[in-house]
Amino acid sequence: MTFNDQVIEEFRQGKSGMLEGWRLILLTTTGAKTGQRRTNPLGYLEIDGKTVVVASNMGAPAHPGWYHNIRRDHRVTIETETETYEAIASIPPAAERDALFAKIVAEEPGFAEYQAKTTRKLPVVILHRIDDRVRGMGDFLVEVHEWLREELRTLRAGVEDIVAGRADALVMEKSLKAHCVSFCEALTKHHTGEDMGAFPLLAQRFPALAPTLTKLGEDHVVVAATQKRIRDLVEGYVHGEGDPARLRDEFDALAGKLEAHFAYEERSVVAALNVTVTG
Known part of the structure; x- marks a missing residue:
């Protein structure tokens, strides 16, 4: 022994x-x-x-x-x-x-x-x-994700209404453009905040998270490219000329990428973020 x-x-x-x-x-x-x-x-x-x-x-x-x-x-x-x-x-x-x-x-x-x-x-x-009773930055991250998920679902539903002709197309088109701008700006701000603030803080305190943080940063680049395509399509969309089905497909692609990214991030860093703030 x-x-x-x-x-x-x-x-x-x-x-x-x-x-x-x-x-x-x-x-x-x-x-x-x-x-x-x-x-x-x-x-x-x-x-x-x-x-x-x-x-x-x-x-x-x-x-x-x-x-x-x-x-x-x-x-x-x-x-x-x-x-x-x-x-x-x-x-x-x-x-x-x-x-x-x-x-x-x-x-x-x-x-x-x-x-x-x-x-x-x-x-x-x-x-x-690790204490589930303690709330911190990690829980705030999840709340932001939930808000972004809901916003994206609302945008996707609006596109579906245009595709199906269930509402005044011109009104829906104007609403969609305004909503898309606010969503894209919020998502960009969220990811920039992580890249510039949360991720460097985690990398410093938790070296084991380095591969995870690298992957999350790479995800941000992929999401940003999809997001830009959607914004360009929405801003350039003209009723009777644009293809709403293509727009719907792009939203579906963004939703898939974001959900995979959010789920991975929530599994990987929420606990570390919570104790970083509370500790």
């Missing part, structure tokens, strides 16, 4: 064992290379209401394995003496890390000794409990 295995076994049995006097948790991560679940006992601190751990490796020259794991997959499981819960691990930017590390050293001077032993800057990691 390894030292870690012994500590884990004693911890789960409610014994202090060899690390008596330490505040311990068990952190389970997914191996960056193996994909297997790995559990490590770690000392932790509560700083400004945050659960914080340090990838000190006791001052060794290399980062501990669990730190490499969270850079590949930020989803973790935490075991305390009283409960087990799911969490996500974030890496604070430099200025925030330095402020946290100063507070850590003030409480546990041993971490300053570990830092003195190595040339690497010891990473500080914040462990955020």
Whole structure:
């Protein structure tokens, strides 16, 4: 039995064992290379209401394995003496890390000794409990998506009315053009805000999300191209000359691309966005 295995076994049995006097948790991560679940006992601190751990490796020259794991997959499981819960691990930017590390050293001077032993800057990691009761930027993102979905459904229905001749075509055409402009502007603003704000923030704190954020950015380019075709068709549409069926097909294509994009984004980043704001 390894030292870690012994500590884990004693911890789960409610014994202090060899690390008596330490505040311990068990952190389970997914191996960056193996994909297997790995559990490590770690000392932790509560700083400004945050659960914080340090990838000190006791001052060794290399980062501990669990730190490499969270850079590949930020989803973790935490075991305390009283409960087990799911969490996500974030890496604070430099200025925030330095402020946290100063507070850590003030409480546990041993971490300053570990830092003195190595040339690497010891990473500080914040462990955020995933709590459905907490609302944040991720939930706002979903609300924006729902609004955009509804707007697109309304636009699509308007085009269908023109195709079927169910309303005054000239009135519907004017309404459609105005509605299309406002929808396109809202969607562009939403995606630009993500590209310039939310995505860089997530990339900084959650390195594991890098491939996801790249894909989402590529989706924005594809959606923007489809959106431009629709706007050009709507603005150039003339009753009796334009082809409303083609316009309907383009709306259907946009709806398909947007739904796939929104669904993937909601699965991938909502939890991280929520804790980024609340943490």
